[in-house]
Amino acid sequence: MKTDRRDAEKLAQSYQAGDLTPVWVPTPEHEALRDLVRQRAAAKADESRAKHRLVKHLLRRGLREPEESGAWTHPCGAGSSRSSSSTKAQQVAFADCIAEVLHMGERLARLDKAIDRLVESAPAHMRAVVEALQALRGVAKLTASPS
Numbered sequence: 001m002k003t004d005r006r007d008a009e010k011l012a013q014s015y016q017a018g019d020l021t022p023v024w025v026p027t028p029e030h031e032a033l034r035d036l037v038r039q040r041a042a043a044k045a046d047e048s049r050a051k052h053r054l055v056k057h058l059l060r061r062g063l064r065e066p067e068e069s070g071a072w073t074h075p076c077g078a079g080s081s082r083s084s085s086s087t088k089a090q091q092v093a094f095a096d097c098i099a100e101v102l103h104m105g106e107r108l109a110r111l112d113k114a115i116d117r118l119v120e121s122a123p124a125h126m127r128a129v130v131e132a133l134q135a136l137r138g139v140a141k142l143t144a145s146p147s
Contacts, residue, residue: 029122030126033122033126033146037146040112044108051101054098054101112142119141130144
């Protein structure tokens with residue numbers, strides 16, 4: 001059963017009673033910035049997965065992170081742990097893990113620069129909101145950007 005008529009009547013009654021609140025429709029520029037921030041969040045998750053794969057690969061080979069560091073902070077540090085007893089297949093898999101972590105880091109840097117450029121060229125009202133949010137302690141440009 002179609003309810004268009006009943007829905008229209010209910011909306012009209014809610015409007016007359018003042019129960020409806022106005023909504024804000026994002027501009028195309030705002031939606032574009034949101035898309036970019038969402039893409040950056042996805043890239044960060046991809047980077048985290050790539051780093052986990054690298055650590056798990058090293059653990060399967062019996063290698064641990066250096067004692068002075070809590071974790072493999074950079075894949076080049078993991079490169080020094082390459083042992084001469086590795087097979088060719090392990091070396092190729094290891095090199096691929098490192099390449100993926102480096103690629104994800106480059107991807108994040110590229111998206112960060114794009115977000116910076118887009119915020120700088122955003123309309124004045126949007127820039128004002130981002131700048132006001134950054135005045136709060138612990139809120140940087142990425143957190144202040146709409147998502």
